[in-house]
Amino acid sequence: NAGVTQTPKFRILKIGQSMTLQCTQDMNHNYMYWYRQDPGMGLKLIYYSVGAGITDKGEVPNGYNVSRSTTEDFPLRLELAAPSQTSVYFCASRVAGGHETQYFGPGTRLLVL
């Protein structure tokens, strides 16, 4: 099992550009999450999904969109990149039910200039 994979590892965007951060898991997990990590701030939840076709906003969804057409994939879309979106983005997944462990991908470092 590869676990949770994310691409790209690093990207520089210009203000106003758009991009999609890819996340794939091969563990057949129902739940998937997108977090952003800013220095000294811990991780903040952007969006989450409890299954294919079902997504919902987290704490900091503004400027982002998601879709979940398959169990495996959960891409995060930035439509109009802004400097405030400079961050490290982590995708995570877990099985449904209870308070199970979340498994994290290696992250995507994004710089918006």
Add this chain to the structure above:
Amino acid sequence: AQSVTQLDSQVPVFEEAPVELRCNYSSSVSVYLFWYVQYPNQGLQLLLKYLSGSTLVKGINGFEAEFNKSQTSFHLRKPSVHISDTAEYFCAVSAYYQGAQKLVFGQGTRLTINP
């Protein structure tokens, strides 16, 4: 609302010394607590978790944590650290948000091991 506070942003220690990383939480309901570790340029991985039962929880790499309900704490400890323990450590509480489970993270503690 549930929240987590990690009391130290940075903790420097010498190799083979003991270490304690402090975590306090606030919650009005049943508590489920986690410690994750992030090595440089990597994602987060689970160190240990408390869901129920014994308040002393043992995790990977010799780490352990004690759940203290009266003090609302979940401090992480290791009796003797190694250079390889240099990483950032995150305490988190599991909470239900709009019907789905999510993790609420503390700000993180950067552990630096000096030879």
